[in-house]
Amino acid sequence: MEQYKEYLQSKGISPSYQRLKILEYLDLHRTHPTVDEIYTALLPHIPTLSKTTVYNTLSLFVQEGLATMLVLDNVEARFDITVHPHGHFTCTQCGKVYDIDVTPFVHIPNTIDGHTIQYYQIALKGICKDCASH
């Protein structure tokens, strides 16, 4: 908990209990959680928590670079604590999302067609290992 507090402060974000818990959740659950998943998971620990706070906090984190908003479908936004760039594979059968290390397959330059690339996301779709074997 203490390391999260220092991390937030180092980014100029005042470390409220809600923010600490949301950051901790993102760090401990690298499962591309939705707002609702985070909210539901933390509610027992923070009974007064509101979804607005989860939304506020996540957009603050994204803005400050602590988290990344993933674009995997147009239904619900998903969030990752910011780590090295990686792809996301969504199984079209079971809907599970897997992290994929795409660095062996992708080498995006800093500039393409005169546009400056700041970051990118790769969304892969198909049938996952588990579904294929059933």
Add this chain to the structure above:
Amino acid sequence: MEQYKEYLQSKGISPSYQRLKILEYLDLHRTHPTVDEIYTALLPHIPTLSKTTVYNTLSLFVQEGLATMLVLDNVEARFDITVHPHGHFTCTQCGKVYDIDVTPFVHIPNTIDGHTIQYYQIALKGICKDCASH
């Protein structure tokens, strides 16, 4: 118009006027249009058109492989007539979306970590040529 009719029939889709016009729009406007853009553009030509029909038709096209649903943000879905795979660059300043040929930079195998990859999308973000020069 005749070529669209034949194309739909070859896919087993009955070529209603609405479907023909939506397909034509996708073919002539390769600008990743949203449902609303398609609807608004066609309304003068089909005054009775409803958004439901645009939604219905697009999901039929996606299902039959005639179009692709893009996921560029978590706000609105965008659609492309199905062509060779390419990336999409969104300018974070002006919001414009550019097609990017990523084939030189990306080589995704058919299988990764045991998962079967059917298709993928690459969403790039940054500052576009135009915005950089202003």
Add this chain to the structure above:
DNA sequence: ATCATTGCAAACACTTTGCATACGC
């Protein structure tokens, strides 16, 4: 006459906004 397509209106689901309350230095 039958079946598919269309289109209105209502329902839905996720997200944002407005504003009053509570918290922390």
Add this chain to the structure above:
DNA sequence: GCGTATGCAAAGTGTTTGCAATGAT
């Protein structure tokens, strides 16, 4: 005490659903 963070409720936005009207063969 004052500025920020929180959280409820309401509004907003994109999408889907139910169902009746229309159209095509």
